[in-house]
Amino acid sequence: MDEQDGLVDDALAEQLRAACRTAVGDSLRSVTYFTPTAFEQLYLRADLQSDADLAGFVEHESDGFHATTAYRGSELGDYGYTVRAFENGFLTRLTVGDSGVFVTTDGLTIRRSEEVAEAIRSVLAEPVTTD
Structure with missing residues (x-):
């Protein structure tokens, strides 16, 4: 999995940053967009170091693409989102x-x-609009 600057256009990146910031406020640390093959960090709070193993996180979190279909029809309902502590x-x-x-x-x-999950879902589900 490769980090790819410019994977996300500026309008979508700004919508995701704003939606996440609105949902969680000052406790927001980072926002990362990813696909099955690439990723781009869209936000990193200024007081944090950028040397985290982001690719390792993304590789693990990309398993979420499988969860969307793997849990379809389960007694718990469709997959919503994941929180890790x-x-x-x-x-x-x-x-x-x-x-x-x-x-x-x-x-x-x-x-x-x-x-924050609903904010992300609404941005990803809607086409990006620019004024």
């Missing part, structure tokens, strides 16, 4: 078609995880 923060991943986004945050409540 870590020692220093949380990761929320959502995929729509061949596009995915994961967001890292300092803190996260169930309500905020639902809000």
Whole structure:
């Protein structure tokens, strides 16, 4: 999986950053867009170092493309999104078609995880509009 600058056009990148920032506020750490073959980090909070193994995270999170279909028809219903808890923060991943986004945050409540997932879903599901 390769990092690819310019994978996401500026309008979509800005919509995703704004939607995530609105949903989780100052606890937003990063926003990364990914497809089955490439990724682009769209936001990294200024106080964080950019030397994280982003490709490793993306490779793992790209398994989410399979979850969308693997859980279809399960007794729990269709797959919605994934939240992972870590020692220093949380990761929320959502995929729509061949596009995915994961967001890292300092803190996260169930309500905020639902809000950020819905914000990402609405941006990925709608065509990008520019004024």
